[in-house]
Amino acid sequence: MPISIISQPPNDSFSFRLFYKLVKDYADEADIIYLWSLMLDPKWESVKWSPVFEKFLPVSELHYRKLIKKLIKKDIVILCIKDHLTSGDSYNTIPKTVEYVSSMTEFYSDKKIILFTSVENLEAYLNFPNLYIIPIGGDITNQQSEYQTLSPVIDKNLNSSTLFLSLNRLQRLHRTLILSTIYGLDLNEKGLISCMFQKDLDKNFHEIQSTGVEYLTNGFNKLKNNNFKINDNEQIYPFKGNDNVFNFKYKLSNYYKNTFVEIVGETSYFEKCFLLTEKTLNCFYGCNFPIILCSQGSINFLRNLGVDMFDDIIDHSYDNEPDPVKKIYSALKSNERLLTDEHYTKNLWALNKDRFLKNIEFFKKDIYLYYESRATDEFFKIRDKIWN
Amino acid sequence: MELNYENDFSLFLGIRIPGQLEFPGIIEWFQYHEESSYRLIIDSDYYENNIDFQTSKSLYEDVKMFGVVSNPWARVKLIYMGLMDLKTNNVNEEILNGFVLDSFESCVLNWPTVPVGSYWYAPSMPQLDWLQYKENGNLQQVDYIIRQENIEEDFKPFQNYFFNNKSYSIKNPQLYNKIYDYKNDYSSQMKFHIEKMFEKDIDTFKYVF
Numbered sequence: 001m002p003i004s005i006i007s008q009p010p011n012d013s014f015s016f017r018l019f020y021k022l023v024k025d026y027a028d029e030a031d032i033i034y035l036w037s038l039m040l041d042p043k044w045e046s047v048k049w050s051p052v053f054e055k056f057l058p059v060s061e062l063h064y065r066k067l068i069k070k071l072i073k074k075d076i077v078i079l080c081i082k083d084h085l086t087s088g089d090s091y092n093t094i095p096k097t098v099e100y101v102s103s104m105t106e107f108y109s110d111k112k113i114i115l116f117t118s119v120e121n122l123e124a125y126l127n128f129p130n131l132y133i134i135p136i137g138g139d140i141t142n143q144q145s146e147y148q149t150l151s152p153v154i155d156k157n158l159n160s161s162t163l164f165l166s167l168n169r170l171q172r173l174h175r176t177l178i179l180s181t182i183y184g185l186d187l188n189e190k191g192l193i194s195c196m197f198q199k200d201l202d203k204n205f206h207e208i209q210s211t212g213v214e215y216l217t218n219g220f221n222k223l224k225n226n227n228f229k230i231n232d233n234e235q236i237y238p239f240k241g242n243d244n245v246f247n248f249k250y251k252l253s254n255y256y257k258n259t260f261v262e263i264v265g266e267t268s269y270f271e272k273c274f275l276l277t278e279k280t281l282n283c284f285y286g287c288n289f290p291i292i293l294c295s296q297g298s299i300n301f302l303r304n305l306g307v308d309m310f311d312d313i314i315d316h317s318y319d320n321e322p323d324p325v326k327k328i329y330s331a332l333k334s335n336e337r338l339l340t341d342e343h344y345t346k347n348l349w350a351l352n353k354d355r356f357l358k359n360i361e362f363f364k365k366d367i368y369l370y371y372e373s374r375a376t377d378e379f380f381k382i383r384d385k386i387w388n
Numbered sequence: 389m390e391l392n393y394e395n396d397f398s399l400f401l402g403i404r405i406p407g408q409l410e411f412p413g414i415i416e417w418f419q420y421h422e423e424s425s426y427r428l429i430i431d432s433d434y435y436e437n438n439i440d441f442q443t444s445k446s447l448y449e450d451v452k453m454f455g456v457v458s459n460p461w462a463r464v465k466l467i468y469m470g471l472m473d474l475k476t477n478n479v480n481e482e483i484l485n486g487f488v489l490d491s492f493e494s495c496v497l498n499w500p501t502v503p504v505g506s507y508w509y510a511p512s513m514p515q516l517d518w519l520q521y522k523e524n525g526n527l528q529q530v531d532y533i534i535r536q537e538n539i540e541e542d543f544k545p546f547q548n549y550f551f552n553n554k555s556y557s558i559k560n561p562q563l564y565n566k567i568y569d570y571k572n573d574y575s576s577q578m579k580f581h582i583e584k585m586f587e588k589d590i591d592t593f594k595y596v597f
Binding site for chain 1: 426450
């Protein structure tokens with residue numbers, strides 16, 4: 001009986017193989033469905049023209065939601081939703097896709113649903129007796145084989161005039177907040193900063209105004225006419241979708257060579273469940289001190305995995321801050337010296353070089369083992385509960 | 389080739405041998421037909437690392453697998469054109485260092501016989517070696533081998549499998565004709581060189597220059 005692969009994002013080999021290995025023997029007893037989360041999100045709704053078949057193909061989230069309904073027939077459903085569950089364009093903390101899964105679980109209250117997910121802490125939203133959640137690791141596991149052969153940027157330009165990196169490709173509200181804070185607090189001088197959505201900044205105008213915070217509105221106004229030091233084209237993946245290793249090797253590594261700290265604007269921010277991605281991974285391969293702005297508790301999650309978060313150097317207390325605006329302020333203000341004092345930061349970086357390499361060892365191997373064994377243990381526990 | 393008219397809800401996986409013009413078109417066919425679209429595994433690692441059948445069996449037990457093979461002289465021409473594109477676009481791909489790209493002739497006569505860069509295979513590896521291996525003396529082979537030159541016919545088992553009457557046709561006839569119009573590009577020395585290197589494919593699939 002079938003396993004249905006509704007859609008796969010690029011570079012999901014690790015997640016898909018793990019999912020397939022765990023569930024393939026249960027195809028007679030359960031409906032098994034794997035799909036990319038974007039297919040369920042109304043934000044990405046579109047209708048795609050197929051040049052091959054010369055007709056419009058429906059790809060709206062309603063199409064996929066209906067399809068899932070059509071595929072669910074058995075009493076047990078094993079569903080894998082790969083990638084983030086965020087819309088990221090407002091202060092709304094409950095993503096639309098989470099609302100969908102919630103309604104679906106309620107609708108199928110007579111069925112048992114095993115949900116494999118790329119996000120952590122999904123339990124914060126979904127707590128149903130018939131729903132079993134298994135996290136399988138975020139997009140940080142994408143392109144596993146390529147990342148495992150990637151060389152870290154450990155030889156830096158100690159004469160560089162820049163200190164920190166802030167990369168901002170896809171427009172998300174929290175990235176606009178981060179940039180507005182950097183410029184509003186005049187912390188930009190030593191920054192190597194990109195803002196690939198500069199022409200669309202006005203889309204966030206009302207959200208920034210609504211905070212009523214002066215440094216944010218000042219910073220936001222500076223962004224609009226700013227000449228950013230990094231002017232990458234949005235087409236940073238010339239050969240295949242989301243080829244982050246290619247981008248790292250041929251583009252980002254030059255930025256990492258000239259910086260020592262990174263302010264990472266992760267994919268998740270406002271919501272309680274979070275996805276760790278290549279943005280975090282690149283920061284470690286780039287051997288920069290990490291200031292990672294992601295959902296609450298994500299720094300603690302990495303620390304518990306065994307990653308050295310440089311707690312003796314970076315003040316990560318912002319990780320516990322629930323207010324999204326205050327959190328960014330706290331992250332930047334409490335680490336201001338790292339972002340501005342050239343001698344201090346470069347000296348610290350040189351003294352702690354070995355620690356970056358130790359983290360790389362973890363990211364090359366242990367992180368995959370961790371995600372695999374956690375998902376396997378969880379699945380077996382749930383399997384024993386359901387099938388007994 | 390084995391015909392299977394029964395849709396048993398198997399999953400399918402394509403073994404991607406480098407230098408196959410029509411492989412992406414086949415993937416597209418699967419994706420755009422509802423009967424087959426949910427049955428196809430797209431494992432990006434296969435595109436990046438050209439994983440072979442033997443490794444695939446350990447990763448995807450019980451999945452039906454297929455591969456595309458093509459005339460070695462046309463295939464070598466296509467690979468050369470691809471490498472020249474990379475060179476022209478100044479893409480610093482490590483693969484370029486393994487080839488002599490002064491001319492088509494020097495490229496063919498110096499075709500690498502050892503793995504290039506971090507790739508696991510040598511460019512001289514016969515196509516068949518991607519699609520079969522021996523285990524305890526028994527030959528193990530992918531479920532479907534599609535000869536690019538005979539694609540309409542060789543594709544029929546898929547149509548039958550999925551009860552789909554939409555036949556497959558070459559996606560880019562202009563490029564297809566260009567790479568198959570290779571006779572004048574080869575000297576007899578070059579022709580012979582490829583013949584020796586890909587003897588296994590030529591014998592198995594009865595390719596002629």
